[in-house]
Amino acid sequence: MNRLASSVAIFVGMLVPMAASAQVGIRNSDHDLSASSGADIKNANDNQICIYCHTPHKAQSTQLLWNHSQTAVAVWSWGNDLDGNALTNTTAGTLLPTIVRSNSKRCLGCHDGSVAIGDVSNAGDGQKGIIAGLENLPNLTDATGKLIDASKIIGGGGNMGGNHPISIPYAGQTGYNNADSKAVADDAIGNYFKPTNAGCTSATGWCTTAPASDGRNGAAINLIPNAPGGATNFGIECTSCHEPHNRFGFDKFARVDNTVSSGLCRSCHNK
Numbered sequence: 001m002n003r004l005a006s007s008v009a010i011f012v013g014m015l016v017p018m019a020a021s022a023q024v025g026i027r028n029s030d031h032d033l034s035a036s037s038g039a040d041i042k043n044a045n046d047n048q049i050c051i052y053c054h055t056p057h058k059a060q061s062t063q064l065l066w067n068h069s070q071t072a073v074a075v076w077s078w079g080n081d082l083d084g085n086a087l088t089n090t091t092a093g094t095l096l097p098t099i100v101r102s103n104s105k106r107c108l109g110c111h112d113g114s115v116a117i118g119d120v121s122n123a124g125d126g127q128k129g130i131i132a133g134l135e136n137l138p139n140l141t142d143a144t145g146k147l148i149d150a151s152k153i154i155g156g157g158g159n160m161g162g163n164h165p166i167s168i169p170y171a172g173q174t175g176y177n178n179a180d181s182k183a184v185a186d187d188a189i190g191n192y193f194k195p196t197n198a199g200c201t202s203a204t205g206w207c208t209t210a211p212a213s214d215g216r217n218g219a220a221i222n223l224i225p226n227a228p229g230g231a232t233n234f235g236i237e238c239t240s241c242h243e244p245h246n247r248f249g250f251d252k253f254a255r256v257d258n259t260v261s262s263g264l265c266r267s268c269h270n271k
């Protein structure tokens with residue numbers, strides 16, 4: 001290969017990963033279920049995006065104007081250790097929850113496969129029901145429109161075994177979902193970064209002190225106060241790590257690009 005051809009090849013090689021990560025926003029992401037979406041799961045009969053999760057009227061709750069029916073699961077468990085003993089605490093000793101918070105229930109309503117993806121409190125004209133058109137997509141949904149794609153199911157049947165803890169207090173925090181953390185947040189190597197409200201780009205305005213370097217970005221981590229709008233008692237939920245509208249364009253809707261030096265993990269864990 002001559003020098004020009006090899007530098008063109010290097011240039012094209014640089015463009016491909018840039019193009020792949022450039023898509024930012026919900027349009028054509030896995031959460032765009034509209035007829036005109038590029039996603040695998042989409043509704044050929046309906047070209048709306050937001051309706052599966054939000055509605056301006058007759059929502060489940062004014063909080064986030066949440067339209068999707070919540071998970072049918074009422075009690076959660078965390079599987080076993082490798083000796084077969086049921087887990088009730090994290091390794092540090094923090095209580096694992098049997099009841100998860102609405103923040104994560106919103107995700108599980110679709111992702112645990114217990115409720116149809118189109119099952120909402122306002123399917124149009126103020127009518128509760130199932131937005132039809134997502135049934136029987138081969139290997140993706142069942143005859144009632146529930147998610148069956150095993151690679152995207154989380155917490156099926158309420159079994160959270162094998163998943164990162166959620167609905168637990170962040171390290172050093174008390175009074176979140178009726179539990180106190182046994183883990184330490186002091187910014188030191190080996191422990192967790194502390195919570196802060198300085199410079200956060202997260203939804204709640206609270207994030208971690210991890211510097212924006214070497215793949216880390218504490219500012220994007222979304223710590224959840226126990227009471228909405230609160231400034232104390234933080235916990236972590238699905239949206240501490242994920243941003244469901246693909247705001248950042250990272251793999252798996254991550255808030256920090258975990259494909260770069262495990263930057264997401266290292267924005268809470270100072271490892």
Ligand code: HEC
Pocket residue numbers: 026031032049050051052053054064103106107203222239244245
């Ligand atoms: C697959 C579900 C889903 C879809 C589809 C969706 N959202 Fe959301 N949206 C959420 C969740 C979950 C939250 C809460 C996020 C959090 O807790 O950080 C949220 C939060 C919001 C918020 C308040 C917080 C913020 O990020 O500003 C707005 C506004 C919003 N969504 C607008 C929209 C609009 C407009 C659309 C359609 C273009 C849309 N959403 C589509 C799940 C969805």
Ligand code: HEC
Pocket residue numbers: 089090091092093094164165168169170171181182183221222236240241258264265266267268269
């Ligand atoms: C939003 C902050 C946050 C992020 C991001 C995060 N973690 Fe965690 N992690 C926690 C908290 C909080 C705990 C529970 C601490 C305790 O025991 O109280 C935890 C616990 C753990 C545990 C111990 C589980 C147990 O009980 O033995 C491991 C291992 C772990 N995380 C790995 C990871 C990995 C890998 C990533 C990246 C994919 C990650 N974490 C991302 C906050 C986070």
Ligand code: HEC
Pocket residue numbers: 030031040041052053068106107108109110111117140147149152238239242243244251252253
């Ligand atoms: C209205 C239903 C619905 C809700 C609510 C929902 N999702 Fe999804 N999500 C989907 C569907 C459908 C897919 C695509 C599944 C497939 O292709 O098999 C998906 C895919 C994903 C993916 C994979 C993206 C990828 O690129 O591989 C992630 C991560 C995800 N969702 C996280 C979340 C989180 C976190 C929440 C809550 C904040 C949430 N989802 C709420 C329906 C939903």
Ligand code: HEC
Pocket residue numbers: 104107108111151152153154155164165166236237238239240241242252254258264
């Ligand atoms: C501590 C950070 C963290 C938390 C909390 C978290 N996730 Fe994830 N999630 C990730 C990372 C990193 C990936 C990509 C790695 C992978 O493929 O598992 C991922 C992948 C996914 C996927 C794609 C399937 C897969 O395993 O690749 C889905 C769907 C998903 N998450 C949903 C959820 C839901 C629902 C919750 C809350 C019950 C949640 N996540 C909580 C970090 C997190």
